[in-house]
Amino acid sequence: MSLLRKFTTRLLHLKSMKVVDVWFSNRYKDLHLLVKPYKNGCLCPKCGRRGRMIKGAKKERAWRDIPLGFVRVFFHYAPREIKCRIHGRIQEDVPWAAPYSRETYRFEYLLVKYCCDMSQKKAAEQLKIPKSTVSDILHRLIKRGRQGHKIRSLRVIGVDEISYMKGRKYATVVYDLDRAKVVWVGKGKGRSTIESFFLEELSEYQRSNIRYATCDMSRAYVGAIKDYCPNATLVLDRFHIVKALNEAVDEVRKEQWRKVEKDERKVLKGLRWLLYRHSSTRTKKDTRILNSLRRSNRRIYRAWVLKDEFEQFWNYKAPWAAERFMKRWTTTALRSRLEPLQKFAKMIRKYKDNILTFVKTRLTNAVSEGINRIIRMIKNRASGFHSLDAFSDMIYLVVGNVNIAEQIPVNICTAYGGHNALY
Numbered sequence: 001m002s003l004l005r006k007f008t009t010r011l012l013h014l015k016s017m018k019v020v021d022v023w024f025s026n027r028y029k030d031l032h033l034l035v036k037p038y039k040n041g042c043l044c045p046k047c048g049r050r051g052r053m054i055k056g057a058k059k060e061r062a063w064r065d066i067p068l069g070f071v072r073v074f075f076h077y078a079p080r081e082i083k084c085r086i087h088g089r090i091q092e093d094v095p096w097a098a099p100y101s102r103e104t105y106r107f108e109y110l111l112v113k114y115c116c117d118m119s120q121k122k123a124a125e126q127l128k129i130p131k132s133t134v135s136d137i138l139h140r141l142i143k144r145g146r147q148g149h150k151i152r153s154l155r156v157i158g159v160d161e162i163s164y165m166k167g168r169k170y171a172t173v174v175y176d177l178d179r180a181k182v183v184w185v186g187k188g189k190g191r192s193t194i195e196s197f198f199l200e201e202l203s204e205y206q207r208s209n210i211r212y213a214t215c216d217m218s219r220a221y222v223g224a225i226k227d228y229c230p231n232a233t234l235v236l237d238r239f240h241i242v243k244a245l246n247e248a249v250d251e252v253r254k255e256q257w258r259k260v261e262k263d264e265r266k267v268l269k270g271l272r273w274l275l276y277r278h279s280s281t282r283t284k285k286d287t288r289i290l291n292s293l294r295r296s297n298r299r300i301y302r303a304w305v306l307k308d309e310f311e312q313f314w315n316y317k318a319p320w321a322a323e324r325f326m327k328r329w330t331t332t333a334l335r336s337r338l339e340p341l342q343k344f345a346k347m348i349r350k351y352k353d354n355i356l357t358f359v360k361t362r363l364t365n366a367v368s369e370g371i372n373r374i375i376r377m378i379k380n381r382a383s384g385f386h387s388l389d390a391f392s393d394m395i396y397l398v399v400g401n402v403n404i405a406e407q408i409p410v411n412i413c414t415a416y417g418g419h420n421a422l423y
Contacts, residue, residue, distance in 0.1 A: 008033060012065070012073065016095040031068065034076045037095050044084040045093035051082040054089065063097050065104045067128050075104065098144065108141055109410040116398055116405075119381050135390060142393050145407040146400075151176075151183050154206060158237075158368035159215040159225070161189040162375055164384070164391050171388055172197070172221075173375075173395070175368040177214070181401040182371060185392040191220040198228040214365045216240035217351060236354045237365035238314065244344060245307055246276050251340035252303040260297075267296045275300075279308055303338055314358075322359045326352060371399050 005019040014035075021034035042053050065073040079091050096104045103111075107127070114123035115138055124131040158175040172193045174184040184201055186193045198207060210232045215221040217236060225234050253275060257268055271293075274286055282290075293301035310329060316322035326348065333345035348355065358364070378394045385391040397404055 011068070017075075029071060031071050031073045032062075032076060033073070035096075036077065042080075042082050043092070044082055044087055044090060045099075046087050046090065047084065049084060049086065051084040051090075054081040054083055061102075063094075063102060063104050064107055064129070065096075066107050066110050070128075072128050101140075103137060105408050106410045108137065109405055109408045111137060112141060112397065112405045112408065115394070138397070139389065139393050141408070142396050142404055145404040146396065146402050149402050151201060151206065151401070153178075154183065154202070154210060156212045156363070157183075157210055157214075157232075158365045159194065159213065159221045160365060160368050160372065161216075161218075162372060164379065164388060165386065166384060169388070171392070173368075173372075175371060176401055177212075177363075177365075177367045179401065180367050180371065180399075182395055182399050183401045185388070185395055187388050189218070189220065191224060194221055194224040195228070198224060212361060212363055214363055214368070216365075217244070217347065222351075222354070233357050233361060234354045235357045235361055235363045236351055238358060239365055239369055241348075241355065244347065245310060248340035248344040249275050249303045249307050252338050253300055255340075256297055256300055267293075268300070271300070275304055275307070279311060299338060302336055303341055306333055306336065306338075306341055316359055319356055319359050322356055323352075326356070374399055 004022050008014075008022055008031075009019050012033075017035045017037050019033050020036050023032050024030065025032060042051050043049065044051050060076055060078040063075040063077075065075055067073060075096065077094060079094060081089060081091050084090055093099060096106075098105065098108075101108075111123060111127060111134065114126055115134070118126075120134045120138070121131050124134045127134070154176060156177040158177050160173055160175070161170050162173055163170050169187075170189040172186045172189050173182055174186075174194075174197055175181065176183050184197050186197060207228050208231050210229045212235060213225045213229055213232045214235045214237050215225065217240060222234065222236075225232060250272060253268065253271055257265065260268065271289075274282075274289065277286065290301070290304055293304065306329070309332075313322060313325055313329070316325060330345040330349050333341045336342070375395055378398060379385065379391065382394070385394075396402070
């Protein structure tokens with residue numbers, strides 16, 4: 001038996017504990033270890049003072065450890081209770097697990113690593129536990145890892161919205177663009193949602209330290225940033241402006257598609273993605289097709305020319321020149337008699353000051369769009385989420401501003417003092 005205990009201790013890389021007994025159950029599918037911590041003494045876990053041990057107050061508990069192949073591993077121990085002069089009756093901490101947890105630190109670490117790289121269903125299969133248990137443990141770990149964490153040195157923020165539950169519900173995401181991390185996720189996309197971030201998560205001093213902020217043309221986001229970040233330069237995101245222009249041009253194409261006869265639709269077929277293309281990515285053949293619209297459909301041709309001309313705005317480096325170009329372009333768009341482009345031109349004039357700030361700062365939401373791509377991959381990997389809590393847990397885990405795995409002190413129960421001992 002002593003050889004089996006020594007073999008098990010070396011096999012599992014155990015540290016800070018002694019294996020007292022070993023047995024199997026469930027037809028050798030479960031390995032149970034009766035363990036005992038080294039040098040725990042009668043120290044209070046809160047203040048570290050020596051107290052008096054209370055006899056007869058032991059109750060055995062079990063902790064799940066990382067599996068060995070197809071065998072599940074469990075630690076068994078009866079934590080002792082101590083009479084502390086300051087904190088009264090209190091239970092000792094065990095070195096291999098967090099208080100009130102039923103899993104060891106290294107099991108939690110492995111769970112976090114698996115969930116970063118695969119779906120929760122696959123992680124549950126690897127760890128031999130139900131999928132619902134993975135979700136519960138993960139929520140507890142993220143809550144524990146982020147508890148007490150404060151947002152620090154926030155200088156450049158991005159605000160955007162994401163959808164969940166098949167696109168029927170929305171959430172607001174705030175990004176730290178300097179570090180390319182998500183700092184906050186809130187339910188909804190209204191003014192009250194973004195206000196709760198500024199009022200509850202940031203102090204007045206932190207809000208005054210924000211120098212730059214990017215967002216789309218949402219009134220809720222623009223108004224909240226202007227009200228709560230007095231020293232911030234607001235930059236309306238280039239990606240969303242280009243997207244709005246493309247949608248306006250596409251609306252012109254749709255109107256013409258509905259008006260013309262079926263025989264004439266052959267000329268307009270396949271124009272949608274061609275109109276979306278940037279001039280730098282078009283071929284000569286594409287340009288010839290679009291130029292032919294000058295004879296076949298002048299309204300779509302006029303919308304395409306206006307879209308191509310607007311691309312020049314992003315190349316300006318002098319604010320006065322960019323402002324002069326914007327004034328000329330919006331005047332032309334308003335005279336074009338194309339209603340979708342007229343609406344776009346009015347929007348440009350309304351937010352002119354916050355669009356011209358791009359020329360000075362060259363700041364975009366490109367970082368947040370890259371993070372949104374990762375968020376969409378997380379959503380697709382799980383085939384959607386039923387609640388925002390589960391979705392936000394995965395966002396914080398993969399692209400959050402706190403590294404959850406680093407918050408788990410896994411090295412205190414591994415023999416070689418690091419995460420590599422798990423593998």
